[in-house]
Amino acid sequence: MFSLVDEGPERSILARLILPGSVVEDDPLEELHGLATTAGTEVVDELTQKMGTPNHATYFGKGKVEELRLMVERHEAHVIFFDNDLSPAQVRNLEKATNAKVIDRTELILDIFAAGARTHESRLAVELAQLEYSLPRLKRMWTHLSRQSMGVGMRGPGEKQLEVDRRLAQKRIHDLKTELSKVESRREREVAGRNEMPTISLVGYTNAGKSTLMNALTEANVLAQDKLFATLETRTRRWHLPNRGHVLLSDTVGFIRDLPHSLVASFKSTLEETRQANLLMHVADASSPNVFEQITAVYQVLEELGIQAKDTLLILNKIDSINSPRVLNRVLDRYPHAIPVSAKTGKGLAPLCEAVGEALSREFLDVEIDVAHHDGKLLAYLSAKGKVESREFHDSHVTVRVRMPAAAMGEVNRSAIRITPTELKLTGEMADADETPDNGGVASVEVSDTPSSEVA
Structure with a gap:
């Protein structure tokens, strides 16, 4: 039905139905344009329509469908991308009416992920998401679902081809979920085993500049391109923070508005770094006119x-692309604690390093803890929950120097003989003032470690 007339890129038309309550940007098709370009097509025309409810048969109204058909003829277009999710019947009716392929938003995003997947893990995740999306949309075709040919013994009496297709898809979905579950367990163990350094995860809207920022901070030389979903796999690098030492910084897949739920679930193992990170750095494109909607979309995916609920720093990137201070001030008025930076020029990276150090200090305490010799439970707890730097044995106790998460200090406060910050030794009146008799003479510890503002 559809054939290409030349060897150039497919020509695409963009379409969007704007429903009541929808967030309408200055350019309502800007993001879809980026998706279509990332998919390798040439955008030749656009069409939008405002309606109270979608047409149940063709999504667009009758007049707009005819307008789409004329656009296809005029531009000899091959594909129509909708910035909405369509039902299988609506896709079939639109294809019949316009004589062009019709692809909705979810299918386009899945196609982009499939084209960009490089690792075995990401390919499994994308295939699972595609199959779960395609299962209710199966037509009388099956060749993309399995390499095993159909034949004698593959169907029961009177069983239709479509039912066999669905059974094959369901079997493959089960196999993929089983394999991904093993990958998730392995990744979870790997990430949980990295207790030698604090971990930080970069999250944000796609094309917000996370990879560029990672390169600027770590000289990682990871791929950074001005396109949507340039990163699909998690990359982790060492980052040296001034006066604090090394931390692990991870760059993850970007988020997007209305990210398919099946894709989020499939990429759960890829996002394990984010789930177990001590700190999130939420990178937003401050130069985007839709920055507020993009920040909201990221928080929705995180939820x-x-x-x-993780401790998060909001990073306003690409300030070098902002011509008017009012544009940046508009964002800072809503997010006054956000940190403006330019990963491209390096501006603002020093305050960023300082803010990260302060945030990590909220998460971790460097302390010396006196533990009774017989308290093996507390000694084991310190080894399991913190990074033990040294042990010093005395007649009545063991002094353990350890870096502990602040959230894990409850058990320590209940059982330790004495707790002393390693960067602020408590002596004389300070120690007496900080001791709490109701807690067995244990010092109440609050440590604030503010690093230098020099860029690593």
């Missing part, structure tokens, strides 16, 4: 992943 879906169950990690919205």
Whole structure:
């Protein structure tokens, strides 16, 4: 039905139905344009329509469908991208009416992920998401679902081809989930085993500049391109923070508005770094006119992943692309604690390093803890929850120097003989003032470690 007339890129038309309550940007098709370009097509025309409810048969109204058909003829277009999710019947009716391929938003995003997947893990995740999306949309075709040919013994009496297709897809989905579950367990163990350094995860809207920022901070030389979803796999590098030492910095897949739920679930193992990070750095494109909507979309995905409560720094990137201070001030008025930077020029990286150091200090305490010799439970707890730097044995106790998460200090406060910050030794009146008799004479510890503002 559809054929290419030349060897150039496919010509595409963009379409969007704007429903009541939808967030309408200055250019309502800007993001879809970026997706279509990332998919390798040439955008030749655009069409939008405002309606109270979608047409149940063709999504667009009758007049707009005819307008789409004329656009296809005029531009000899091959594909129509909708910035909405369509039902299988709506896709079939639109294809019949316009004589062009019709692809909705979810299918386009899945196609981009499939083209960009490089590792075995990401390919499994994308295939699973595609199959779960395609299962209710199966037509009388099956060749993309399995390499095993159909034949004698593959169907029961009177069983239709479509039912066999669905059974094959369901079997493959089960196999993929089983394999991904093993990958997730292995990744979870790997990430959990990295207790030698604090971990920081970069999150943000796609094309916000996370990879560029990672390169600027770590000289990692990871791929950084001005396109949507340039990063699909998690990359982790060492980052040296001034006066603090090394931390692990991870760059993850970018998020997007209305990210398919099946894709989020499939990439759960890839996002394990984010789930177990000590700190999130949420990178936003401050130069985007849709920056508020993009920040909200990222928080929604984080909530879906169950990690919205993590300590997070908001980084306003690409300030070098902002011509008017009012544009940046508009964002800072809503997010006054955000940190403006330019990963491209290096501006603002020094305050960023300082803010990260302060944030990590909220998470970790460097302390010396006196533990009774017989208290093996507390000694084991310190080894399991913190990074033990040294042990010094005395007649009545063991002094353990350890870096501990602040959230794990409850058990220590209940059982330790004495707790002393290693960067602020408590002596004389200070020690007496900080001791709490109700807690067995244990010092109440609050450590603030503010690093130098020099860029690593």
